[in-house]
Amino acid sequence: MPYVLGVDIGDSFTSAAVCRRDGAGWGGAETVRLGARSPAAESLIELSPTGELLTGDGVRADTSGDPGRILRGFNRRVGDDVPMVVDGRSYRPQELLAALLRLVVDRLREQEGEACEQVVLACPAGWGAHRQGLLFEALRTIGLDGTVLVPGPVAAAEHHPGAHALAGYDLGGTTCTTFVVGRPARRPAELLACERHPVGGADLDDALVAHVRAAIGKAADQPESLDSGPGAVLLRRDCTQARERLAEAPEALVPLPWWAHAPGDLTGETRRELPVTRAAFEALIRPLLLGTVDGLVRLVEDTADVAGVLLIGGAARTPLVAELLAARLPGPILLDPDPRSTTARGAALLARRIAGGGRADGSAWPHETTAGLTPVAAGAWGRH
Incomplete structure (x- = not known):
């Protein structure tokens, strides 16, 4: 076909x-x-x-x-x-x-x-x-x-066809691109303005990793490092998955290394889990996102009235993104599944x-x- x-x-x-x-x-x-x-x-x-x-x-x-x-x-x-x-x-x-x-x-x-x-x-x-x-x-x-x-x-x-300008917020893995697209009637769309910010999903993961490491603390008999090696890779993967779950649920559990068990825990090497609420996670990442939202607001003010805001990129599913944008910009927040x-x-x-x-x-x-x-x-x- x-x-x-x-x-x-x-x-x-x-x-x-x-x-x-x-x-x-x-x-x-x-x-x-x-x-x-x-x-x-x-x-x-x-x-x-x-x-x-x-x-x-x-x-x-x-x-x-x-x-x-x-x-x-x-x-x-x-x-x-x-x-x-x-x-x-x-x-x-x-x-x-x-x-x-x-x-x-x-x-x-x-x-x-x-x-x-x-x-x-x-x-x-x-x-x-x-x-x-x-x-x-x-x-x-x-x-x-x-x-x-x-x-x-x-x-x-x-x-989103139509003759109205659209704003956009693309939160990718390593960067955030904010933009405004104009769509003149009966002509191809045109990129009116754009700005790149050094914030991405990886930075949101970093914030959660730091939070989990602080919760673990410094174990005296720590047999492996969370700074590098397999332990660090696993922790980052688990934090990424927890961030993605928090886009849908009010709480996520981050598995912890076996040596992070509390004293007296007799479960052997079965890993314990650290609960992280969406509210706690949003408190960690809010400072990272505010600058990107400010950037998009400036672009909209300098270019055109917009009919809505497109959310693009896997990390854009983070609910706080839509919340911050809706509070500052007119029109609907457009996010597909x-x-x-x-x-x-x-x-x-x-x-x-x-x-x-x-x-x-x-x-x-x-x-x-x-x-x-x-x-x-x-x-x-x-x-x-």
């Missing part, structure tokens, strides 16, 4: 979605599975001993893999003249980003039994023509020169438009709406 593909390669996770054509009509955007345990896969590339690039389920970063062979963070390094080096091999960041997209495209071709008709890749907000051009050249080299690049906020706004894949699904909808698809209700798109949907080589959406 013919299909088009939208991809969002974030700092921490990569998501993908497709729109399929059945006969003369196109379906809506559907998230596709890239990871072993969730639809999203970590934005990692591992260099195998034979020089093969692995990603998604092929990466063994959390088990037997050699951390020295793992490449990450290349998304935000595009435009940097310093190459990334692993095992004596040098790679330009844009080459790694293109390689990761190639791996996603190839995986979908295997799953679907045929190549996609169009690929749209969401790029970071604020990328100018220079960075877009570097990536496009890397894509051309590996046979993906038909890929269209669009700013992530523009792709995300595709879920899977904010981690919002941008990828929006990119798939844009790919559908380029391939000649209509609206979900079956009506045709106005001809003018596809005028700006061209490969980045033509300067689509580029801003310095």
Whole structure:
């Protein structure tokens, strides 16, 4: 069945979605599975001993893999003249980003039994023509020169059609991007303003890790360190899972190392659990989020009236985010059930438009709406 593909390669996770054509009509955007345990896969590339690039389920970063062979963070390094080096091999960041997209495209071709008709890749907000051009050249080299690049906020706004401006709050793994997208009638959406903040889901996890470590205290017979090694990895994983549970529940339990048991506890090595309430967690992270909310308020005041606020990114499900934004900005707070894949699904909808698809209700798109949907080589959406 013919299909088009939208991809969002974030700092921490990569998501993908497709729109399929059945006969003369196109379906809506559907998230596709890239990871072993969730639809999203970590934005990692591992260099195998034979020089093969692995990603998604092929990466063994959390088990037997050699951390020295793992490449990450290349998304935000595009435009940097310093190459990334692993095992004596040098790679330009844009080459790694293109390689990761190639791996996603190839995986979908295997799953679907045929190549996609169009690929749209969401790029970071604020990328100018220079960075877009570097990536496009890397894509051309590996046979993906038909890929269209669009700013992530523009792709995300595709879920909410209309001629009103939208504000957005994208809380990813390592950064928070606040933005305003304008949507003139019968024309492609336009990124009016954006700002990046050095706060992400990892920082929220850090705050919870510090809270748990303080609760554990300094055990005199502590046999392992929580600063590094397996104990630190497990604690951070458990805190991340607790943060995600607190998005739905008023309390979460964080498993503790066996040596953190209270004196006289005779349960052997069965780990005790530390309860953390949502209220306590929100008190920890409120100072981290306030600056990002202030940033979005400034953007809205300086650009346009907005019809609502889009919440994007896995960490955006944290209830305090919506609470802080609703108190400062007009219009509804818009959060769908899977904010981690919002941008990828929006990119798939844009790919559908380029391939000649209509609206979900079956009506045709106005001809003018596809005028700006061209490969980045033509300067689509580029801003310095």
